[in-house]
Amino acid sequence: MKVIENNVCAPEGFKALGKTVGIKKSGKPDFAVIFSEITGDAAAVYTSNKVKGAPLTVTKNHLKDGKAQAIIINSGIANVCTGEKGIKDAGDIAKAVGKELKISAKDVLVASTGLIGAFLPMDRIKKGIKGIKNELSKNNKAAEAILTTDTVKKEIAVKVDNFTIGAIAKGSGMVHPNMATMLCFITTDAEIEQKKLKSYLKNSVNKSFNMTSVDMDTSTSDMAVIMANGIAGKVDEKKFQEVLDYICIELAKKIAKDGEGTTKLIEVEVKNAKTKKDAEKIAKAIISSNLVKCAVFGNDPNWGRIICAMGNAGVDFNENMVDMYFGNQNIVKKGVAVGFNYEKVKDIIKKDTLKITIDLNDGKENSTAFGCDMTLEYIKINALYTT
Amino acid sequence: MKVIENNVCAPEGFKALGKTVGIKKSGKPDFAVIFSEITGDAAAVYTSNKVKGAPLTVTKNHLKDGKAQAIIINSGIANVCTGEKGIKDAGDIAKAVGKELKISAKDVLVASTGLIGAFLPMDRIKKGIKGIKNELSKNNKAAEAILTTDTVKKEIAVKVDNFTIGAIAKGSGMVHPNMATMLCFITTDAEIEQKKLKSYLKNSVNKSFNMTSVDMDTSTSDMAVIMANGIAGKVDEKKFQEVLDYICIELAKKIAKDGEGTTKLIEVEVKNAKTKKDAEKIAKAIISSNLVKCAVFGNDPNWGRIICAMGNAGVDFNENMVDMYFGNQNIVKKGVAVGFNYEKVKDIIKKDTLKITIDLNDGKENSTAFGCDMTLEYIKINALYTT
Numbered sequence: 001m002k003v004i005e006n007n008v009c010a011p012e013g014f015k016a017l018g019k020t021v022g023i024k025k026s027g028k029p030d031f032a033v034i035f036s037e038i039t040g041d042a043a044a045v046y047t048s049n050k051v052k053g054a055p056l057t058v059t060k061n062h063l064k065d066g067k068a069q070a071i072i073i074n075s076g077i078a079n080v081c082t083g084e085k086g087i088k089d090a091g092d093i094a095k096a097v098g099k100e101l102k103i104s105a106k107d108v109l110v111a112s113t114g115l116i117g118a119f120l121p122m123d124r125i126k127k128g129i130k131g132i133k134n135e136l137s138k139n140n141k142a143a144e145a146i147l148t149t150d151t152v153k154k155e156i157a158v159k160v161d162n163f164t165i166g167a168i169a170k171g172s173g174m175v176h177p178n179m180a181t182m183l184c185f186i187t188t189d190a191e192i193e194q195k196k197l198k199s200y201l202k203n204s205v206n207k208s209f210n211m212t213s214v215d216m217d218t219s220t221s222d223m224a225v226i227m228a229n230g231i232a233g234k235v236d237e238k239k240f241q242e243v244l245d246y247i248c249i250e251l252a253k254k255i256a257k258d259g260e261g262t263t264k265l266i267e268v269e270v271k272n273a274k275t276k277k278d279a280e281k282i283a284k285a286i287i288s289s290n291l292v293k294c295a296v297f298g299n300d301p302n303w304g305r306i307i308c309a310m311g312n313a314g315v316d317f318n319e320n321m322v323d324m325y326f327g328n329q330n331i332v333k334k335g336v337a338v339g340f341n342y343e344k345v346k347d348i349i350k351k352d353t354l355k356i357t358i359d360l361n362d363g364k365e366n367s368t369a370f371g372c373d374m375t376l377e378y379i380k381i382n383a384l385y386t387t
Numbered sequence: 388m389k390v391i392e393n394n395v396c397a398p399e400g401f402k403a404l405g406k407t408v409g410i411k412k413s414g415k416p417d418f419a420v421i422f423s424e425i426t427g428d429a430a431a432v433y434t435s436n437k438v439k440g441a442p443l444t445v446t447k448n449h450l451k452d453g454k455a456q457a458i459i460i461n462s463g464i465a466n467v468c469t470g471e472k473g474i475k476d477a478g479d480i481a482k483a484v485g486k487e488l489k490i491s492a493k494d495v496l497v498a499s500t501g502l503i504g505a506f507l508p509m510d511r512i513k514k515g516i517k518g519i520k521n522e523l524s525k526n527n528k529a530a531e532a533i534l535t536t537d538t539v540k541k542e543i544a545v546k547v548d549n550f551t552i553g554a555i556a557k558g559s560g561m562v563h564p565n566m567a568t569m570l571c572f573i574t575t576d577a578e579i580e581q582k583k584l585k586s587y588l589k590n591s592v593n594k595s596f597n598m599t600s601v602d603m604d605t606s607t608s609d610m611a612v613i614m615a616n617g618i619a620g621k622v623d624e625k626k627f628q629e630v631l632d633y634i635c636i637e638l639a640k641k642i643a644k645d646g647e648g649t650t651k652l653i654e655v656e657v658k659n660a661k662t663k664k665d666a667e668k669i670a671k672a673i674i675s676s677n678l679v680k681c682a683v684f685g686n687d688p689n690w691g692r693i694i695c696a697m698g699n700a701g702v703d704f705n706e707n708m709v710d711m712y713f714g715n716q717n718i719v720k721k722g723v724a725v726g727f728n729y730e731k732v733k734d735i736i737k738k739d740t741l742k743i744t745i746d747l748n749d750g751k752e753n754s755t756a757f758g759c760d761m762t763l764e765y766i767k768i769n770a771l772y773t774t
Contacts, residue, residue: 051698051706081694083707083723116691117724220695290677291769298770304503307468308607311438319438320470336470337504375770379763382678383685 001243007155009138010166011189012231013037018141021128023076023114023121029145031128033097034071034185035136039107040229042068043198045205047222054079054086055110056223058094062106066194068227069107071185072097073146074125075170076114080220089120096129111223113170113183114148143168146183149381154254158243163190163232165240167247171212171255184209184224184251190240191230200241201226208248211284211369212256224248249370256370257353261377265353266296269368273360278315279367282358285313287371297373299349301342303331306356323359388630394542396525397553398576399618400424405528408515410463410501410508416532418515420484421458421572422523426494427616429455430585432592434609441466441473442497443610445481449493453581455614456494458572459484460533461512462557463501467607476507483516498610500557500570501535530555533570536768541641545630550577550619552627554634558599558642571596571611571638577627578617587628588613595635598671598756599643611635636757643757644740648764652740653683656755660747665702666754669745672700674758684760686736688729690718693743710746 009016016034023030044063046056062068072093079086090110098105112120143153147170157166169184192200205224226244257265268286273279286292289309295302303324310317324332327348331340348354396403403421410417431450433443449455459480466473477497485492499507530540534557544553556571579587592611613631644652655673660666673679676696682689690711697704711719714735718727735741 049695049698050700050703051694078691081691081706081722081724116695220698294766294769297766300770304465304468307438308436308503311436311607313437316437319468335468337468373770374766376763376766379681379684379761379766382681383687383760383762 001246002159004157004159006157006166007143007168008034008166008185008187009140010157010159011164011187011229013189013229014166014187015136015138016140016142017132017135017137018143018145019128019135022124023074029141030074030076031125032073032142032145033132033136034142034187034227035101036069036187036227036229038229038231039067039069040227041066041192041194041197042109042225042227043194043201044109044223044225045202047220049220049222051080051220053112053220054082054090055112057087058090059109059111059223062094062109065106067107068109069103070097070101071109071111071225071227073111073183073185074120075146075148077112077118077120078114078116078220079112079120080116082117082119085119089122092122093125093129096126097132100129100132109225111183113146116220146170149260150258152254152258154251154258156247156250158247160239160243161236163188163235163240165190165243165247167251169251169255183222184248186224186226186244186247188226188228189230189232190228190235191233192228192235192237192240196237197226197228200244203241204244204248207245208252211280211367212252212371252370256372259372260381261375262372263297263375264351264373266356266371266373267353267368268356268358268371269366270358270360271366272363273365273367274363276365276367278317279365281313281315282310282317283367283369285309286356286358287369290374293371293374296349296354297375299346301326301331301345301349303337310358317360317362321361323361325357327355388633389546391544391546393544393553394530394555395421395553395572395574396527397544397546398551398574398616400576400616401553401574402523402525403527403529404519404522404524405530405532406515406522409511410461416528417461417463418512419460419529419532420519420523421529421574421614422488423456423574423614423616425616425618426454426456427614428453428579428581428584429496429612429614430581430588431496431610431612432589434607436607436609438467438607440499440607441469441477442499444474445477446496446498446610449481449496452493454494455496456490457484457488458496458498458612458614460498460570460572461507462533462535464499464505464507465501465503465607466499466507467503469504469506472506476509479509480512480516483513484519487516487519496612498570500533503607533557536647537645539641539645541638541645543634543637545634547626547630548623550575550622550627552577552630552634554638556638556642570609571635573611573613573634575613575615576617576619577615577622578620579615579622579624579627583624584613584615587631590628591631591635594632595639598667598754599639599758639757643759646759647768648762649759650684650762651738651760653743653758653760654740654755655743655745655758656753657745657747658753659750660752660754661750663752663754665704666752668700668702669697669704670754670756672696673743673745674756677761680758680761683736683741684762686733688713688718688732688736690724697745704747704749708748710748712744714742
């Protein structure tokens with residue numbers, strides 16, 4: 001397995017584009033297309049938010065046959081809470097893109113991210129769609145064009161034996177995926193049967209995006225899509241799942257690390273729980289706690305807040321069996337504080353990634369969750385800088 | 388019904404004290420006793436956090452017979468994650484207080500609030516307990532002595548016909564009560580059968596503290612206790628429930644308004660839901676959303692974040708039926724923004740209390756939740772100022 005410098009264009013037969021069509025006021029890229037030379041199998045998972053964006057309705061509909069050849073993504077406006085007109089707009093975009101790329105509109109998936117409650121500027125988007133066929137390339141701005149408040153692009157590609165997987169993602173605020181994710185688009189030239197493709201995607205998403213939180217607000221626009229065009233032929237599917245896990249976990253970490261206003265990534269591993277679900281719930285409760293996140297921002301080893309968050313996870317565990325580590329430093333043993341070196345632990349927290357390990361000493365199941373600290377900048381971004 | 392300037396000492400037969408015994412570094416009052424001249428019925432509800440403070444174990448045990456005559460509360464150290472020693476300490480305090488007041492230790496309830504993971508300074512506390520009998524009075528510092536990061540004391544008393552109810556509460560951070568509350572101590576001279584007393588308390592707590600959130604972190608030390616000494620004799624119990632509701636809701640508002648770093652109280656009323664539970668879940672989801680709280684801090688009528696939070700409440704509702712109001716200004720009609728006067732709405736949000744009304748137009752059940760905005764000061768208190 002080799003990580004290569006590329007993204008969704010790394011697998012054979014995939015091209016993309018990213019450009020400015022005028023949705024964002026900033027003039028930054030806001031329109032992306034991912035295209036496969038041939039139709040292939042595709043699968044997606046979606047947000048669990050009861051309120052779903054119009055693009056999700058259209059994408060779900062177009063994916064009924066498990067096939068897709070292109071994905072169009074816009075940033076700046078999410079096309080959510082836009083009623084019937086929003087759904088028509090998303091469908092019209094798929095049609096226009098299909099016409100331009102000379103493929104069926106049904107093979108075009110649609111995703112949007114940005115402001116909720118506004119309509120898409122359809123005139124500008126349709127103008128931007130003109131001529132896209134010639135703008136597709138292996139080297140482009142697709143990863144930039146899907147970002148909103150993100151400060152860095154999130155892309156990855158891995159080459160393995162006879163196949164390649166590539167991906168781009170976005171996510172910085174309103175990130176608390178549940179049954180789905182922020183936006184993530186994955187391509188591969190591996191040949192995988194559609195049903196299996198979907199199950200591999202779900203497996204990987206459960207270990208990565210679904211274990212990530214920036215602020216506990218699950219977005220209305222979350223979506224993770226994988227397209228497999230099969231050009232590379234049959235592959236070792238166990239290895240495929242492993243690589244897909246790796247890709248999704250790396251992107252989840254990139255998203256957590258780029259959480260709005262964050263200064264560091266927090267990785268929480270819960271070990272030796274009775275059930276996998278227990279381990280997941282406790283890990284997620286810790287990375288979701290505002291008070292834990294504030295303490296980490298303040299470089300404060302406030303383990304009492306971690307125990308409190310664990311207690312709110314809805315899991316039955318024995319707090320008198322809990323061991324806790326910050327990095328390699330043991331903080332709590334059997335539920336009670338050990339006399340740890342405060343300055344040493346403070347230095348560990350000060351780094352740009354903090355690993356917290358919780359050993360429940362109560363079973364054999366493990367899980368890891370990804371989050372970030374909560375900072376003054378987070379409040380500024382979400383309170384003082386808006387509208 | 389008449390609100391009077393007093394607290395737990397307002398009902399007949401109750402006295403209290405608040406003083407400094409040296410648990411808080413600040414030297415502020417940190418030790419309180421509430422005492423009834425005669426033993427009475429008592430009931431309590433507790434935190435749903437899996438990790439429970441040692442005082443809760445002792446109080447639950449002492450309340451098995453439904454009787455109590457005194458409550459001792461300390462602030463500064465929560466006596467949580469302190470193992471067997473913590474439970475022994477809490478029991479020893481009840482014994483020492485019982486001895487001093489010449490009542491059974493079993494009739495003394497114990498509550499603590501403050502830092503998790505530290506042991507109580509038993510020598511200082513025992514020294515403080517000496518002579519408390521003579522320090523009890525109708526006019527004292529009990530309401531101050533139970534505070535931690537609170538900036539104002541929370542007390543209330545209501546006189547009704549032949550009976551009186553009084554209460555004190557604390558809560559500012561780690562406030563997201565569930566099946567219980569922060570600390571709240573209620574006294575009454577009404578004569579109410581213990582089982583009914585407990586059910587009245589639960590009813591009121593469900594409408595007040597359980598509908599309040601500062602930061603989604605349910606504390607390990609939450610407890611609401613009511614003592615009824617019966618001196619005033621039988622009362623109109625419908626009226627009793629009404630007054631108890633009023634008292635708990637007023638204290639819940641005081642707690643939300645004094646949330647760590649907050650600049651304003653947010654009151655969210657969800658109307659016309661299919662079920663009471665639906666209304667409660669949606670109201671709580673809105674006041675719990677960091678993004679909504681940040682928007683309110685920024686005086687930004689960002690209704691998209693409210694719709695997003697509603698969608699995460701785990702309730703099935705039709706977003707195309709939703710009407711939304713900020714104060715008396717209609718913002719959203721049938722799920723789509725109406726052309727509202729932005730400056731007028733901004734002025735409404737700028738006030739120290741913001742009322743948001745959501746009409747689901749889908750049933751007849753209503754619920755109101757109480758929260759606060761999320762501010763730069765919240766982060767400072769919880770990150771920069773700690774340890």
